[in-house]
Amino acid sequence: xxxxxxxxxxxxxxxxxxxxxxxxxxxxxxxxxxxxxxxxxxxxxxxxxxxxxxxxxxxxxxxxxxxxxxxxxxxxxxxxxxxxxxxxxxxxxxxxxxxxxxxxxxxxxxxxxxxxxxxxxxxxxxxxxxxxxxxxxxxxxxxxxxxxxxxxxxxxxxxxxxxxxxxxxxxxxxxxxxxxxxxxxxxxxxxxxxxxxxxxxxxxxxxxxxxxxxxxxxxxxxxxxxxxxxxxxxxxxxxxxxxxxxxxxxxxxxxxxxxxxxxxx
Amino acid sequence: xxxxxxxxxxxxxxxxxxxxxxxxxxxxxxxxxxxxxxxxxxxxxxxxxxxxxxxxxxxxxxxxxxxxxxxxxxxxxxxxxxxxxxxxxxxxxxxxxxxxxxxxxxxxxxxxxxxxxxxxxxxxxxxxxxxxxxxxxxxxxxxxxxxxxxxxxxxxxxxxxxxxxxxxxxxxxxxxxxxxxxxxxxxxxxxxxxxx
Numbered sequence: 001x002x003x004x005x006x007x008x009x010x011x012x013x014x015x016x017x018x019x020x021x022x023x024x025x026x027x028x029x030x031x032x033x034x035x036x037x038x039x040x041x042x043x044x045x046x047x048x049x050x051x052x053x054x055x056x057x058x059x060x061x062x063x064x065x066x067x068x069x070x071x072x073x074x075x076x077x078x079x080x081x082x083x084x085x086x087x088x089x090x091x092x093x094x095x096x097x098x099x100x101x102x103x104x105x106x107x108x109x110x111x112x113x114x115x116x117x118x119x120x121x122x123x124x125x126x127x128x129x130x131x132x133x134x135x136x137x138x139x140x141x142x143x144x145x146x147x148x149x150x151x152x153x154x155x156x157x158x159x160x161x162x163x164x165x166x167x168x169x170x171x172x173x174x175x176x177x178x179x180x181x182x183x184x185x186x187x188x189x190x191x192x193x194x195x196x197x198x199x200x201x202x203x204x205x206x207x208x209x210x211x212x213x214x215x216x217x218x219x220x221x222x223x224x225x226x227x228x229x230x231x232x233x234x235x236x237x238x239x240x241x242x243x244x245x246x247x248x249x250x251x252x253x254x255x256x257x258x259x260x261x262x263x264x265x
Numbered sequence: 266x267x268x269x270x271x272x273x274x275x276x277x278x279x280x281x282x283x284x285x286x287x288x289x290x291x292x293x294x295x296x297x298x299x300x301x302x303x304x305x306x307x308x309x310x311x312x313x314x315x316x317x318x319x320x321x322x323x324x325x326x327x328x329x330x331x332x333x334x335x336x337x338x339x340x341x342x343x344x345x346x347x348x349x350x351x352x353x354x355x356x357x358x359x360x361x362x363x364x365x366x367x368x369x370x371x372x373x374x375x376x377x378x379x380x381x382x383x384x385x386x387x388x389x390x391x392x393x394x395x396x397x398x399x400x401x402x403x404x405x406x407x408x409x410x411x412x413x414x415x416x417x418x419x420x421x422x423x424x425x426x427x428x429x430x431x432x433x434x435x436x437x438x439x440x441x442x443x444x445x446x447x448x449x450x451x452x453x454x455x456x457x458x459x460x461x
Contacts (some may be wrong), residue, residue: 006392010337017327017344028355032362062369 110164309415
């Protein structure tokens with residue numbers, strides 16, 4: 001067995017094989033490849049590629065397609081960096097590069113809200129919700145049994161026993177949306193990270209009914225709307241709705257609220 | 266007559282008594298990853314059958330006519346992996362072009378087939394057992410079919426499990442592994458059956 005047989009021949013054989021296969025694959029790629037709108041491919045390269053599904057689409061490829069078709073919004077994706085989002089917005093001609101958002105709990109009743117019954121049993125909020133629509137006298141009151149907290153992979157939701165309702169830590173929240181779908185009462189929603197005020201109540205019943213069951217619920221008095229000089233607060237179906245494009249964070253609404261139900265961040 | 270017995274043995278072994286996933290514990294990664302829905306399980310199973318048959322055929326021929334004459338048997342693992350990886354690339358390109366819906370539903374799992382030890386094991390089977398060409402084809406085809414069988418069984422059970430009340434510590438992978446273990450035990454029992 002000379003040098004040629006031991007070293008060179010195997011190397012040559014493997015090299016030849018690899019070259020052959022490589023060329024074959026490149027040829028196939030050229031002939032059989034599906035041509036997609038190049039913008040979608042560019043967008044896909046700019047996206048983070050985590051394939052986490054947080055946006056609600058099955059993978060970054062589908063999300064890139066939806067973005068190009070105008071069906072999706074850039075704010076739905078969190079892992080992608082702000083710089084990349086700006087590039088995507090420029091590439092696809094989108095209006096905004098997506099606001100950075102965080103989740104908030106729209107309830108501050110907790111211990112201040114009356115209970116329908118004491119819940120002692122298996123499970124959490126989802127289980128309690130099945131029993132006569134939840135523990136609290138308020139139909140949309142936070143029961144603090146922890147479904148949202150256990151769904152949060154970043155440990156951003158705390159359940160403070162002194163307050164009796166769930167609270168989101170905005171430094172840890174990545175707006176992935178897991179808690180939004182976890183809460184059986186749909187008490188969580190996304191607000192822009194730059195927003196400074198939000199309403200901590202979801203009950204749109206009349207002031208008298210709300211006051212009877214919860215000391216911390218919105219009574220639809222409308223003082224917030226009247227106090228705002230920038231037209232940023234409007235009462236819709238009994239609850240103030242904030243227009244964050246007009247809000248200047250003067251906190252007038254929060255200070256004037258008699259129930260202290262407008263929380264500041 | 267003996268040859269026919271051999272053929273039947275190969276087929277039954279690949280499908281039931283030496284099932285690649287449930288008896289030999291190979292290819293567990295895609296097995297657990299794709300078995301959540303019956304549709305993706307079927308797609309994955311057929312893809313594996315296609316890849317394993319074709320790759321085994323090519324690797325067997327190359328082994329016999331390229332490696333053995335030059336006494337290069339030790340290169341078999343590297344060469345087999347090269348062939349298998351490119352086969353999977355070919356499949357990805359073909360799927361993407363001709364059956365895009367199937368590609369979208371299981372696109373992430375196609376590369377899994379490459380690192381899937383089922384293919385390499387089957388390729389090395391044909392050498393270790395000294396089969397002839399027809400037996401190699403049969404063996405690889407039915408090993409793929411055995412994989413498909415295991416996937417169908419598993420996805421059928423898992424689809425039902427999703428709707429049951431599983432204790433919290435067991436949700437997701439733990440219950441899937443337990444299920445796989447129980448099905449494997451059943452298949453080991455099949456191995457005690459005697460035919461001839």
